[in-house]
Amino acid sequence: MQRPNYPSGKDLLSADAVSRFDLDDIFERAERHLQEEEQEKAGILPEQPTHRRRPRVIATLFDQRSTRTRLGFQAAAARLGHQSIDAYDTDRSRMGTSTGESVEDHIRTVELYSDLLVVRSHLEDMPYRVSRLSYLPVINAGNGADEHPSQALIDLFAIRQMRGDIEKLAIALSSDTRARFAVSFVKMLRLAPPKRFTLCCLPDVPINPVMREAMTVLAGLGTEVRIVHDVRQTLDHDVLSIQMQDMSRFAHASLGNEAVDKEKESEPFTITARKILDARSDTLILNPLPRFSELDTSCDSLPNAGYFRQVQLSVPMRMAVLERMLSGVPWTGQAAN
Numbered sequence: 001m002q003r004p005n006y007p008s009g010k011d012l013l014s015a016d017a018v019s020r021f022d023l024d025d026i027f028e029r030a031e032r033h034l035q036e037e038e039q040e041k042a043g044i045l046p047e048q049p050t051h052r053r054r055p056r057v058i059a060t061l062f063d064q065r066s067t068r069t070r071l072g073f074q075a076a077a078a079r080l081g082h083q084s085i086d087a088y089d090t091d092r093s094r095m096g097t098s099t100g101e102s103v104e105d106h107i108r109t110v111e112l113y114s115d116l117l118v119v120r121s122h123l124e125d126m127p128y129r130v131s132r133l134s135y136l137p138v139i140n141a142g143n144g145a146d147e148h149p150s151q152a153l154i155d156l157f158a159i160r161q162m163r164g165d166i167e168k169l170a171i172a173l174s175s176d177t178r179a180r181f182a183v184s185f186v187k188m189l190r191l192a193p194p195k196r197f198t199l200c201c202l203p204d205v206p207i208n209p210v211m212r213e214a215m216t217v218l219a220g221l222g223t224e225v226r227i228v229h230d231v232r233q234t235l236d237h238d239v240l241s242i243q244m245q246d247m248s249r250f251a252h253a254s255l256g257n258e259a260v261d262k263e264k265e266s267e268p269f270t271i272t273a274r275k276i277l278d279a280r281s282d283t284l285i286l287n288p289l290p291r292f293s294e295l296d297t298s299c300d301s302l303p304n305a306g307y308f309r310q311v312q313l314s315v316p317m318r319m320a321v322l323e324r325m326l327s328g329v330p331w332t333g334q335a336a337n
Helices: 020-041 068-079 103-113 126-133 149-163 180-189 209-220 248-254 273-278 297-301 307-326
Strands: 057-062 083-088 116-121 138-143 170-174 196-200 224-228 239-242 284-286
Touching (some): 020 307, 057 068, 068 083, 068 116, 068 138, 068 307, 103 126, 116 126, 126 138, 138 149, 149 307, 170 180, 180 196, 180 209, 209 224, 273 297
Parallel strands (some): 057 083, 116 138, 170 196, 170 239, 196 224
């Protein structure tokens, strides 16, 4: 069998794979898809291409539970006219189990049915392993405590759509610095350094070295960087992205343990409508979801609650990512393989 010749840089495994050129291109693509969606909702049908290529097949290989990431990629594929298949179902697949086939054989089989692979795993090396095994483009949809680059693209796109030019903004992040979404988020900010960046984190927990390095790069690019230990100190910012300060509980939930969040988030790291109103803040509140006690439901009715709009904007961004990668356009960042 002759395999397609995908270029170097075929995979999106880390925020490091993305260059500023790539970021601008992916924003342009996502904005086009968003405009077409809004036109359709308004009853103005965009002009359809006279010739559409055969539908592609997007295979999702998830050994962690997922709602938004899985459904987001499936919805994006469908809206592009493509199809998606679950290539790893923990109830049916036997990949890598003691009674199942090897990861190598599983990937070689799945790629015969597919055109692109989306991988989510509790194992940090799994997307990289799949990338080495397969000639197809591979998207890392979250790997252990390592990274979640497509979520970072969504977050930056949401900020751009709801608050404008990222480089003119003050952006805060309240999170466990080991969280994969947070690591990718700060890494991706290096491509569009904000005016100000504030990390809100626990005072007695060492900052993830990868996070600290990314913050050092931001400072070198001219961003005013600081660290605080109370979410109230971020409510003068344009944007606050918030999640739990202890992501180990979320990791247990992702692996199927539903006994999560029995301990409430400590008060300094919990955002409520009362705190926002007392500060007279119009800070845009984002959360990659699922939320736990760090984001009170009292915030949902506020005009600056942006997290469900963030979910909605994830579809045109994922459409842009799939479109770009299926077209064979390589990622040109420093870690492009």
